[in-house]
Structure formats: C-alpha cells, structure tokens
Amino acid sequence: MVGQTFLSDQVKVLSENQKIMNKGEINYDLILGCIHCGLCLNNCPTYIELGLEMDSPRGRIYLMRALSENRINPSESLFRHIDLCLECRACETACPSGVKYARLIEETREILEPQKKYGSFKKFLKSLVYEKIIPSQKRLLALFWFLWFYKKFGIQWIVRKLKILKLISKRLYEAEILLPDIPRPSKRKLIRELMKPTRKRRYRVGFFKGCIMEFMFIDINIATVNVLLKNGCEVITPENQVCCGALHIHGAKTNIAKELAKKNIETFEKLNLDAIVANTAGCSVVLKEYPELLKDEIDYYVRAEIFSSKVKDISEFLYEIQINDKFSEVSMRVAYHDSCHLAHGQGIIKEPRELLKMIPGLELIEISESDLCCGSAGIYNIIHPEMAKRLLKRKMDNIHSTGAEAVVCGNTGCIIQLLKGAQNNLKVFHTVELIDMAYKNNKI
C-alpha cells in the first residue's frame, strides 16, 4: 500500500513537472526564492572581475524574472550576461536562502537557445561535438587517436606555425591552445573491466571513468584504480558507460543529457555495487543530480534516485571508508585548489584536505580565494577565453605567490586550465595521484 501511494504521488508530481516543462518557462517559484539580498555578489567570479550587477547571480536572476514577466525581450545583451556565467555555483554556497541557481541558469539557457542566431559552421560544429562525438565512445576514441597523431607527428607544430585554426574559428584556435600532451589512447586498456584487490574485498565499486579523463589523463584513472585496489575495493569499469551529460546540460542540450543519463543508469544498476566512484568533480556532481534531470521520466526517476545515492567523488569515498594510511613519504609543498563542482556543487571541501594531510612529508598550503573558479568551467575557457584568462591569471597569482611546488585539485577541467597557467615548473596533480604516489613511494 505504502509503495503504491508513494508511486502515485510520484506520478502526480511528475505530471505537474511535465506541465511546467512543456510550457518552456523558467521555474518561477525558484526565481521567487531569491529575496535580492545580494549576499552572493562577492562569491561570483564574473561580478568580482567586472563589478556589474548584470554579471552577478542576483542580477541574472533579476533578468530571468524580468524575462518571465515579459518585462524584457531576449536580446544580445541578455544572451551575453546569461552566457558569461561560469556555472561554478559559488553563489549557491553563499546563498542563505538556498536558491537553486544552477537549475535556473540551465533552464534559462535552454529556453534562450532556440532564439540565438548561430552561423552555419558554428551550428554544425556544435551539433557534431554534442550530438555525434561526445555521446559515442567509439567516436571519442577515434577523435583522440587523431589528436594523438596530431600531437605526435608534428602536425600541431605546422598548424600552430601557420595559425591555420585562427582563420577557421577563434574557438577552435582557443581550444587547440589548451590541448595538453595526450597519452597513447590504447593505454586505456590497462584498466580492465574487472579488477580485484590483492587483499580481502571490502567493497564492490563501479568506476565512472569520465570521457576527458580517460583520453587526456589516463594516468589519473590508473592512479584512481590503484588507490581503490589498495583500499580493498573490487573495481568494475563497465566498457559501455557513456559521458555523464555535463557538457550537454551546460550547453543547453538537456535532451541528449537525459539519454546519456538513462544509459549510465542501465549500465551501472545491474552490477550490484556498493558505490559508484568518479574522479572528475564535473561528472560526479551531475551523476548525483540525475534524479533532478530525470524528474519527468516515470520509468527512470526512482532508478535515478538509487543510482545517484551510490555516487561518490573519489576523495569523498576514500575519506568515508577511512583510507588505508600505510603511506610512505611524499616530500612536497602543495597548494590546494577547490574545484567548483567539488566545493560548491557537492560541498566537498574538508575531505581532500584531510586525505592529503595524512601523507607524511606533504605540506598542504592554503591559497587565497581557493574556491574561486579558475576559469575552466567545462568548455567555458574555449567559448569565453577573455574572462577565462582573467580568472586563470588571478588563480595563478594566488598559487604562485605561495611558492608551492605543485597545485592539486579534483577535476579534469581545472587540471587542463591550471596546466596552461603553470609557470616555474609548478606541477599540477589530481588528489588521487598524490595518494597513489604515497602508496608507491615514488620519489619526485
């Protein structure tokens, strides 16, 4: 009986949500949650940089409200301010009223998207990347083989010398600059679908490998699996998992994100797992919010709840299971950078710091504005290179001024961005790499 009531309640809620969704409007009740106090202003990277109310969370919500009330019409200026948001969610951390800002900005972008006029090349590129490449593991693999060749055999050198990309598209040019060294894509095979710990099994864990992480930073994935094995986890990395959908949600392509979410739920739910671990904060935050994404999908909502309740960021998981602390010394002065989707998206601030502090010899340095966005924000640094560069400079100044040898964080996007800004041999690590290093007794 209880189950039935629960389900019929669910259906009721879902159909109401469906109504709202169908109208293609921004959730007005969520907008009203903002009481215009302004306590978010100084947490917002774009407001800190520009001092403009339109580029603050309060200002953007005010614009959303004006749009909903037909007080303003969509315009270039409106698109600009809505798009300049990094969706770092620092305002959610600041907001005492608990305004769901990320959801609001995503809904707004989704509604504004059809009204924007894109050039045909941009349109083609956008649909190619979002609809064809990212959702398919095979195409992603092909893309990264291409990029590997591109880097390895001097094509990059020619392209950069002749500034070919600048002629085709400014965005492509910016993206190319960010491209770090890419490991040989076949290295991914080192992570087998089932890997068993040498000691007694404590947990059965699913590993969500992340598209970019797998192809650009496979070593971080290998380190993650190693650390999990060292902690008595049996690690299952299903071959047919797909992108989490983060880029699609941020890029106003929610429908594709939903399909990706369903596929991931189907893949992981039959594995009888204790936890689903991700090492990219941008992925884990989205995986945790699948119920929100699939709230109007009757067949999936409850399954999404179960799926998401198991999702853990790697640092969160290791902290909770009381990590095996048989560490050797890693003598290094390390600055910690709070990735937005870890600190603001998931409230994971203490966990990675506590883990790092356990490593003997490692000196953890706090930097100023450690939870201010570095400007990466998914593909933001490609679309808004100017703001991204300003924020990166601010971040790097804060890091370099501490004299740290390395900076550590928990997100792929940040790592790409920090690598771009790093000077004077500053190294960039994922938290789990340092933990892995402490297990291996690697001297640097």
Add this chain to the structure above:
Amino acid sequence: MLNNKIIKKLESVVGREYVITDDNELIVYECDGFTKEKHKPEAVVFPADTEEVSEAVKILYNEKIPFTARGAGTGLSGGCLAVYGGVIICLTRMNKIIDIDFWNRTAVVEPGVINLLISEKISKNGYLFAPDPSSQQVSTIGGNVAANAGGPHTLKYGSTINHILGVEVVLPDGTIEQFGGKIEDTNGFDITGLMIGSEGTLGIITKIIIKIIHLPEGYETFLAVFETMDDATSTCSEIISSGIIPTAMEIIDDVMINALEKAFKFEFPKNAKAVVVIEIDGIKKGMARIGEKITNICTANNAREVKTAKNDEERDLLWLVRKNAFGAIGRIATNYFTNDATVPRTKLPEMLKFINEIGIKYSLTIANTFHAGDGNLHPAVMYDETDTDQVERAFRASEEIMKKCVESGGTISGEHGIGFYKKGFMHWIFSEEDLKFMKNIKKIFDPDRLCNPGKIIE
C-alpha cells in the same frame, strides 16, 4: 533628458564599455535590497577614479541631469534608487585599498572596497576595521559611510562614523574636496561628520580615510537560550545596567531560528522562543570573571542554557549564521522588508510584544533578529509581492511599528539610513523647522537638487 550627445560625453570620460544604456541591462539597477520600489535609471556609468567621477558629475551638472551614487546595492531603504531617473554612478570599479599605515592605525580606501576585505587584508598584521554590518561580505565601504552603517559590534565600537577620519568628496558641481585627514582634526566645521550618513545627497565620496584598530587579545562568545522573549530582552537590559559593555549582544527569535536552521543546520536548541548571542572581547585576563557574571545574569533571567563557543571555528560559524539571517528569509517567504527603528533598551520587552500584536493584527509573519544591546530593532515583515493587499498590509504594519518606537522615545532608523523608504516618516522625529534647516544645508551643496534627489528630506 539624457540624450545621445551627453552619453557620448560620458563615454569619453569613463570609456565606452563603462556606460550602460541598454534597457535590458538597466533593469537590474532599478532597485537595491529594498525591492518594493523600482526606478530604472537612464544610464549607469562606472568611473575608475576620482577624476572620472568629477568629470562625469560636471557633465551631468551642466546638463541638469540627476545622478545617484551606488555601491553593491545591498541597502535596505532604497537609498540608491534613481527616483527621478538620470544616471547612476556605480563605484564598484573603485575598489582599491590605496594605503595602509599600521603605525598610525589608518588606511585610505576607495569607496568600492568591500567592507570585509579590509579586515581580511589587515588581520594577519593583527588589525581590524571595526564596523561590521551584516552585509559586510558584499557591501562597500562607500555605502557603509553613506548610510553610517552599524553592525553587531557597534555596541562597543560605535557606528561607521566613529571610524572615519576624513573623506574626499566630489561635490554636486564636480569639484573635488577633501574633508578631514589622517589625524583627528577638530578645527573648523566638522564637514566629514556631515558627509557621513548623508546617503550621497551632498556629494559622492571618492576616498575614505579610516581608522583601524588592534585585534583584541581574546573573545568569549555565548549563546543563551530562552523560553520567552521577555526573559531574553530583560537579560540584555540587565547586563548593560550591571556595568558590562559586551562587544555585541544580539537576539534571534523563533521565526528566524527556523529559517536559519533550514539554511545552516546549526542545531539551535529546539522550541526556544529566543536566543541571545553575547560576545565580550579584550584582554584575556579578567574575561572569565565577566563571562561568569554574564552567565549568572542569563541564568537569573530563566535562561534554559548558556553555551560558550569553544574555539574560533565555533565563533565564526555563529557569526556567519547571525550575519546571514536576513538572507535566509527566502527559506520561509518570497519577500520581506525590514525597518531598523530603535528604542531605549528598557522598552524592548514592550516593543517586542507590540510587534507580535501587529503581526497578528495584519495576519503577517514577522521575524526579529536585532541588535538588542543598542535597542536597534529589525522586524522583518514578510509578504508576497504578487498579492497587492499583502504588500499594503505589510507596509502599514512596518509603519505602525516605527511609529510606536518613536512614541516610546526611540527613532525610525538605527543604521540603514532613511533613503526613499523612510523619508515620509522624518516629520515624526523632526519639527518642520528642523527639516527646513536640513533642506537649507542641502541647498548649499546642491542648489539644483541633482545629487541623489528624492531622499531623506525631499
């Protein structure tokens, strides 16, 4: 009217990207933290320094176009609304700390500097900027000076005015003047004093010389829990009359506790009618004795329990929760406004009862979080702005509370300023002659009524 020619001139002063004239952008500047009134400016300019402010003001002065200074826009009385349209001069770009002089305990700052950033910057040297309005994490020092802002620690340290040595002002005709200086200068007229709290109606403040103080050696922070509001307010009166001056003494009532609990999961004691946050600071030796005295007074006034913050983290969290109180109202209502009427401390029990009755009379929820030590009330009246009847009732309720405060020997504002919202109530506390005198002063500075017109006395 603002025409293209004038806009071009303004652009040539501050740069094209720092003049906003797009309707979709201007709309966000139509109100501040007081959202009931909305007045859209015709343009917003963002000057980078004093000279640019002066040049922009000269242009507007010559064209007889009204202008209004704005900082972060967190004010609660509509002080920076462009009531007569015209131009908003937004000072967020002028956010530099120009000079810090530890030896002489002063600093020179631009008006767009965020209040809290000053203390953050000097705390590692053992110093502090004492005025701490609850909005300090976002509000600008320029706005604080304009409103003569207070804050929880006003009880011991005084309001903003007690920490300002001098100001540089762009007068309404564009001339730049400096009043006061790095040392206390008591000669001649105290124009600095006149400027502080004038809410940008006499000129635009472009530099501020502030006092900084030594961080106290130690803090002791208490949280006393009460079953009735009466007991809480009586405790505050008794602590002060016993000769103790706490650094801060704040009351939070059950409605606000509920909102804060939703926001921060602080784990306030259940079913309490009110909690009092009491803080003392100073030299550690002797603090235990004062702390004991405070605890005894609380207990004698039926406190259910008195907790002490065990470390800096607990203290910081308690203040974070207190200072975010108004921001947390969104957890329980869609709109609110608060006045900041003030009464003699001894009248607090009576006033709180009255506020409660008003809430019942107008069937509205009213939350109270206030600076009890100063008798500075903050009844946050909640309403839904889509319901015009409720808006009307809410305003009448707030007005009645203010009126009662005045009748009890108090006043209509303790720290938020008069702005647009409370100017209609000025005649409750000033005679016609008083107001005329103030208008005459305004006339000397701003004969054409261009500088933040429609505020305080107009």
